[in-house]
Amino acid sequence: MSGRSERAGRRIGCAAIVAAAGVGLGLSVHHDVQFTGSVTTAKFIAGANAQERQAECVFEAIRLKVPEGATVYVNDPPGQPADHLVEWSTPWAVPEDDIADAQYRLTLVPPHGQRLLPFPLTRAAPDPAKGQCEGLTLEVRRL
Amino acid sequence: MRAVVVLAAGLALPGVLPALAAAGWSAMVVYLAPVIGTVMAAVAAEIELGLGGSLVPDYLAVAATVNIAVIAWWVTARRGARPRNAQAPRTRGAWAWSVLAVAVVAGCLAVPLSALRGALLTGDVSFWTTHALMIYGGHHELLTSLQNPAYVVSNPDYPPLVPAASALAFKFYGLGNLHLGVDMTVLVTACALGVVAMGIVAVSDVAAAGSGARWPARVVAVAAAGVIGVVGFAVSGVYAVGGYTDLVWAAFAVGAVIWGLVLPRSPRALAVAWICAAAASLTKNEGLTTALIIIAAIALRYRPFSLPGPMARRWAERAVLVLLPALPGLAWAGMMRLIGVHDAFFTTGSPETRLTRAGATVLGMARYLHVAPLALAVLLAGCWFLRADRQRAGLANPVWLWICCLGSLAVISGTYVFGDLEIHGWLLHSVNRTTIFAQVVLYTEIAVWMVIAAEGAFSRAPARADREPPPASEHLPEVLDGPRQPLPQ
Numbered sequence: 001m002s003g004r005s006e007r008a009g010r011r012i013g014c015a016a017i018v019a020a021a022g023v024g025l026g027l028s029v030h031h032d033v034q035f036t037g038s039v040t041t042a043k044f045i046a047g048a049n050a051q052e053r054q055a056e057c058v059f060e061a062i063r064l065k066v067p068e069g070a071t072v073y074v075n076d077p078p079g080q081p082a083d084h085l086v087e088w089s090t091p092w093a094v095p096e097d098d099i100a101d102a103q104y105r106l107t108l109v110p111p112h113g114q115r116l117l118p119f120p121l122t123r124a125a126p127d128p129a130k131g132q133c134e135g136l137t138l139e140v141r142r143l
Numbered sequence: 144m145r146a147v148v149v150l151a152a153g154l155a156l157p158g159v160l161p162a163l164a165a166a167g168w169s170a171m172v173v174y175l176a177p178v179i180g181t182v183m184a185a186v187a188a189e190i191e192l193g194l195g196g197s198l199v200p201d202y203l204a205v206a207a208t209v210n211i212a213v214i215a216w217w218v219t220a221r222r223g224a225r226p227r228n229a230q231a232p233r234t235r236g237a238w239a240w241s242v243l244a245v246a247v248v249a250g251c252l253a254v255p256l257s258a259l260r261g262a263l264l265t266g267d268v269s270f271w272t273t274h275a276l277m278i279y280g281g282h283h284e285l286l287t288s289l290q291n292p293a294y295v296v297s298n299p300d301y302p303p304l305v306p307a308a309s310a311l312a313f314k315f316y317g318l319g320n321l322h323l324g325v326d327m328t329v330l331v332t333a334c335a336l337g338v339v340a341m342g343i344v345a346v347s348d349v350a351a352a353g354s355g356a357r358w359p360a361r362v363v364a365v366a367a368a369g370v371i372g373v374v375g376f377a378v379s380g381v382y383a384v385g386g387y388t389d390l391v392w393a394a395f396a397v398g399a400v401i402w403g404l405v406l407p408r409s410p411r412a413l414a415v416a417w418i419c420a421a422a423a424s425l426t427k428n429e430g431l432t433t434a435l436i437i438i439a440a441i442a443l444r445y446r447p448f449s450l451p452g453p454m455a456r457r458w459a460e461r462a463v464l465v466l467l468p469a470l471p472g473l474a475w476a477g478m479m480r481l482i483g484v485h486d487a488f489f490t491t492g493s494p495e496t497r498l499t500r501a502g503a504t505v506l507g508m509a510r511y512l513h514v515a516p517l518a519l520a521v522l523l524a525g526c527w528f529l530r531a532d533r534q535r536a537g538l539a540n541p542v543w544l545w546i547c548c549l550g551s552l553a554v555i556s557g558t559y560v561f562g563d564l565e566i567h568g569w570l571l572h573s574v575n576r577t578t579i580f581a582q583v584v585l586y587t588e589i590a591v592w593m594v595i596a597a598e599g600a601f602s603r604a605p606a607r608a609d610r611e612p613p614p615a616s617e618h619l620p621e622v623l624d625g626p627r628q629p630l631p632q
Contacts, residue, residue, distance in 0.1 A: 010599065011599075015596075015600055021592060024514065024517045025586065028374040032377030035380055059321065
């Protein structure tokens with residue numbers, strides 16, 4: 001094979017690799033642009049912000065309704081673990097695995113007739129001092 | 144947004160000098176400095192747990208110690224002679240391209256980062272915020288919370304890098320905006336992907352040095368660098384912007400692979416690879432196991448079996464090359480065992496047979512590895528057409544990258560097969576995240592071959608470049624002090 005045809009073959013090979021790689025990377029970028037578009041719509045952002053506001057409301061409600069350093073037991077509705085309540089108590093209160101060791105029992109209550117998970121959202125104004133968080137109610141009971 | 148910029152600067156500031164020491168006068172410092180600052184925060188969290196105190200004083204102590212050590216090293220190095228095998232200074236052209244690459248990568252990352260406000264705090268990810276709050280609370284809070292059985296569902300043994308960065312944000316801005324934790328996670332992810340992208344630009348640097356390639360090849364390299372950042376977010380979807388840390392460790396691990404197992408051997412590449420590997424090991428348990436594989440591979444590449452000298456000494460050197468970067472990650476894992484904290488994966492009996500679990504695991508992973516056939520095809524074509532170009536540039540054999548990819552998948556598969564959680568539910572909720580490293584590293588492999596091919600297509604070098612001897616010995620780092628000879632890359 002002559003040097004010229006060898007060089008031409010090599011350039012074609014290089015071009016094929018660049019093209020194949022470019023298509024693969026390009027498709028991935030296209031996928032990301034589509035995904036980014038889907039999560040930057042006004043509706044999606046409004047929903048995400050509402051969920052975040054609700055979480056921060058419960059976070060604040062725990063701090064308003066439970067004394068600092070108190071031991072708490074998180075009451076799970078059947079089949080619906082309220083792990084987030086344990087996590088949001090940190091580091092204000094001390095979650096306990098056994099209700100006998102706890103001073104307070106925390107329960108997240110959904111609106112009547114609704115399931116706890118996924119967390120229901122209503123248009124009610126949040127009031128963390130009363131434990132009212134846009135559909136979720138934080139009940140605190142001294143044991 | 145202003146808070147994120149302030150926090151980015153706060154993380155970057157203590158990392159600037161170490162980043163300059165590791166990467167030299169490179170534009171990559173923009174991405175590397177915050178990464179080093181984040182690793183310092185993680186080490187401070189380890190000190191908070193292991194020795195006491197609280198995060199901010201421990202962070203300041205770590206930052207001061209590292210910066211004093213770097214200044215002392217610089218003063219000592221300036222007094223001594225220039226190392227015999229120090230790298231040649233970068234050309235002005237290469238520097239200009241790297242500055243352009245930093246801007247392009249930042250611009251490309253802005254696309255997925257625009258999804259940040261859509262991220263959710265209330266999903267499965269809220270335990271990371273909890274870990275941050277534990278670190279925020281100080282030594283006693285951290286220790287008692289990690290040992291509290293009520294937190295067993297919150298993965299208490301997970302390493303502290305991301306929560307430590309979030310806790311720093313909370314220390315600075317208070318607990319009024321919990322979303323700052325998610326913001327910090329995405330910020331660290333972006334910096335890690337920036338380090339990966341600059342590795343691709345560095346591939347172009349070394350390939351161009353041998354081939355005399357023209358500017359179109361450089362444009363391809365800068366574009367590939369910009370694209371790889373977006374690809375990281377693309378394969379991770381909502382998990383990249385929702386506060387999950389799977390892309391964080393994956394990006395760090397890919398950074399360690401490209402700097403330690405793709406680019407030519409040099410002290411600077413080794414330093415950057417070690418920083419990335421340490422960061423991956425401090426981010427998540429899968430990050431630790433993958434980082435250990437990468438670190439071991441780097442040790443074997445820098446101290447190959449073909450290296451002459453006393454066998455005991457060579458093994459001692461390899462052990463040092465493994466232990467140094469692995470120490471921060473292993474220290475956290477060791478402390479977790481010492482205080483009796485374990486993960487929940489191996490605690491109950493599995494209802495399925497190992498064979499059933501293995502089959503489900505292979506099928507589950509295959510669904511997220513569509514890129515593998517393309518990467519394999521590009522690898523074969525690249526080895527056919529460009530093997531000599533790759534050798535001439537001093538780039539590593541691609542087998543190193545594939546060993547790390549397959550090794551990581553093997554360890555994660557082993558966890559699924561020998562773990563005890565119900566396999567189908569477990570895979571459903573996690574396999575899309577545990578395969579992120581494999582996907583990103585294979586896309587990086589594709590981008591590397593693309594850059595080499597572009598250099599080959601536009602080069603002025605003769606076609607049969609393999610007639611020239613590969614200058615591998617030029618890239619031997621000064622840590623290699625044995626008799627100098629060309630080594631297999």
